[in-house]
Amino acid sequence: MQVDFTARELTVKLVYYGPALSGKTTNLQAVHELVSEDSKGRLMTLETRDDRTLFFDLLPLTFNSKSGLKVRVKLFTVPGQVIHSATRRLVLQGADGIAFIADSQRSETKANQVAFLDMQKNLRDNGLDPAKTPLVIQFNKRDLPDIRTDVELDALAKRGREPVYKAVAVRGTGVLETLIGLLERSWAQLETEHGLEEKFGLVPEEVLAEVRRQLGAVETEEGPQ
Amino acid sequence: MSEGLDLNLGDIDGLEQVIDREALAEVCRSFFDLFGISIRVFSRTGALLSDVHEEQAVCRYVNTLSEGRRACGTTVTEVKHIGATDGVVVHPCFTGANYRVVPIEYHSRHVGRFVIGPYLPAERTEIPKTLLTVDPNIDADKAIAALGDMPRVREETALRIAHHLRNIVDLILFSSHRAHLTSEMHVASVRESYRELAEKNDALQSAYNRLKELDQLKSNFLATVSHELRTPLTSIIGYSEMLTSGIAGDLNEEQNEFVQTIHDKGDHLLSLIASLLDASKLEQGQLTLNRVPLDAGQLIRSVVTTIIPNAKKKGIAVESQVEEGVPTVIGDSIRIHQILQNLADNALKFTTKGGTIILGARATEMMDDDGGGFGAVLMAASKPAVEFRIEDTGMGIAQDQVERIFDAFYQVDGSSTREHGGAGLGLSIVKRLIEAHGGSIRIESSVGVGTTFFVTIPEAPDTFDL
Numbered sequence: 001m002q003v004d005f006t007a008r009e010l011t012v013k014l015v016y017y018g019p020a021l022s023g024k025t026t027n028l029q030a031v032h033e034l035v036s037e038d039s040k041g042r043l044m045t046l047e048t049r050d051d052r053t054l055f056f057d058l059l060p061l062t063f064n065s066k067s068g069l070k071v072r073v074k075l076f077t078v079p080g081q082v083i084h085s086a087t088r089r090l091v092l093q094g095a096d097g098i099a100f101i102a103d104s105q106r107s108e109t110k111a112n113q114v115a116f117l118d119m120q121k122n123l124r125d126n127g128l129d130p131a132k133t134p135l136v137i138q139f140n141k142r143d144l145p146d147i148r149t150d151v152e153l154d155a156l157a158k159r160g161r162e163p164v165y166k167a168v169a170v171r172g173t174g175v176l177e178t179l180i181g182l183l184e185r186s187w188a189q190l191e192t193e194h195g196l197e198e199k200f201g202l203v204p205e206e207v208l209a210e211v212r213r214q215l216g217a218v219e220t221e222e223g224p225q
Numbered sequence: 226m227s228e229g230l231d232l233n234l235g236d237i238d239g240l241e242q243v244i245d246r247e248a249l250a251e252v253c254r255s256f257f258d259l260f261g262i263s264i265r266v267f268s269r270t271g272a273l274l275s276d277v278h279e280e281q282a283v284c285r286y287v288n289t290l291s292e293g294r295r296a297c298g299t300t301v302t303e304v305k306h307i308g309a310t311d312g313v314v315v316h317p318c319f320t321g322a323n324y325r326v327v328p329i330e331y332h333s334r335h336v337g338r339f340v341i342g343p344y345l346p347a348e349r350t351e352i353p354k355t356l357l358t359v360d361p362n363i364d365a366d367k368a369i370a371a372l373g374d375m376p377r378v379r380e381e382t383a384l385r386i387a388h389h390l391r392n393i394v395d396l397i398l399f400s401s402h403r404a405h406l407t408s409e410m411h412v413a414s415v416r417e418s419y420r421e422l423a424e425k426n427d428a429l430q431s432a433y434n435r436l437k438e439l440d441q442l443k444s445n446f447l448a449t450v451s452h453e454l455r456t457p458l459t460s461i462i463g464y465s466e467m468l469t470s471g472i473a474g475d476l477n478e479e480q481n482e483f484v485q486t487i488h489d490k491g492d493h494l495l496s497l498i499a500s501l502l503d504a505s506k507l508e509q510g511q512l513t514l515n516r517v518p519l520d521a522g523q524l525i526r527s528v529v530t531t532i533i534p535n536a537k538k539k540g541i542a543v544e545s546q547v548e549e550g551v552p553t554v555i556g557d558s559i560r561i562h563q564i565l566q567n568l569a570d571n572a573l574k575f576t577t578k579g580g581t582i583i584l585g586a587r588a589t590e591m592m593d594d595d596g597g598g599f600g601a602v603l604m605a606a607s608k609p610a611v612e613f614r615i616e617d618t619g620m621g622i623a624q625d626q627v628e629r630i631f632d633a634f635y636q637v638d639g640s641s642t643r644e645h646g647g648a649g650l651g652l653s654i655v656k657r658l659i660e661a662h663g664g665s666i667r668i669e670s671s672v673g674v675g676t677t678f679f680v681t682i683p684e685a686p687d688t689f690d691l
Contacts, residue, residue: 055406
């Protein structure tokens, strides 16, 4: 998180992490599609010729708050391929929250685990405590055959501490829910660490309500899976 | 709170940080060519980044008047001080012209602004009083005529022009920002990879150092243990010799046989210990060679003589093939003999009944650097040498084992129930002894057919001076 007092803005960094081809960039593209024109900037993609992410994707979002402070949220993705470990570590620096995009296909279970361990290692290498880093998990590609079933995922979600979201990023399903869920968790952590309400008059509920409104997400009672 | 690359990664502080000034100047120039309206681009801090303008006739005229000049200065200052948070501002000039000040935002941050104008709004039909009263000495006709030369644009069009320009600047900014981030990431990634590699290198280096230390410890241990073992063993051999020679009284046949066995096994153990000592001495570079001229044919014949009794017992034929004109070798007689004896014993060990062992020697040449180095064709000097050949029709060695058989303690058959005994030191010692003589060893082997060892020893080592 960064606060610029002269520009009256607060910047939060959220990172989409996960194995290669799990749909991190697709998530950002979907968010870009769904979010209203006023809130979003251009989606920047640094990709190779084969459309794989080379360094990262960057989607800036901006929200106004009642306190007058501008809340800027920067969504980054990391390159999934194993060889880009150094880049992933760089992008992960100073992350305020992470959405781990897992591939629902059974065949990718191992790849998900490897990426998750890699993430933990990179967090530690960056001096961040994985246990204290706000994290949500998204199981993407729910539309594909031979995936881990809803029953399985629900059972797993109950065992874990992190909220689990199900998504079909190519259709935009579950994408905003994941982002809002991540923002909620990240904001709660920032509030605990920096006392944003007391310092800047940023009331968490108000900020998140405004974010939901500007993201065009309908507020529901239903939480994550 | 975080700091460093991650935040610069997504943000730029001002236009000038990423934008190419030449490209910006070109855009401004083409804008001016198209609409005839002056344009200036400022950074966030107010520095002028691009300026394409043409002084208007009316401006030129009012600047000739003292009050007119002052009023003009005031207008320019006001335009310059329009703030970032004021949004798009249309600032009127006393001449009736307008300036349009448009902030440039990127990622919802103010990064600079551009000013277009002065232009005369097409909607304006009257000559403003502010122009005609700006200076007591103004010539109304001249002023009106000069104002007629000013470019006229409808406000709605000016709005569209400004919007269009903002889109172009935004595009340039986006591309420049992307290129900027890419290059920053390239550098950062390379630096990060370098750091990672450096760390791994350090770890490898310290592991290597540790291994070297352990190797040294092992050699010391071998030397000490071998030495300590040899002392009591010498007594065992000595006393068993005395017993068999009858010093302590006559032994019956069975006793004599038992004592002889003790003596033989003691001798065998002593030779194993001698191997260990040799190995550790060679590893530590402590072995000294007593070099003298040696007759290669004589060496071969002597080894053949020693193996013939055992070969006969196993039903193996032994041949010696020493060619004419084999030169004299300068070497340590005991060590060269040890090399050939060891290889011959090996051949005998792995050859079965009905097989043949051939020991040969011939004149050859050898290159200084094995003949394969960079520029070896030109640089390597050849020198006369003797090639000893120990050929058998034994079980042979598989290709993937060939490289390893010279490692200390290595056995092709590493199982505890292996057929052939030995400490696995023989070939490692052989190789080191050959190297100590400046020579080389190579193997040709095929499984089930047999193995040939070629030992090449230079006629005289480089450092040897008779």
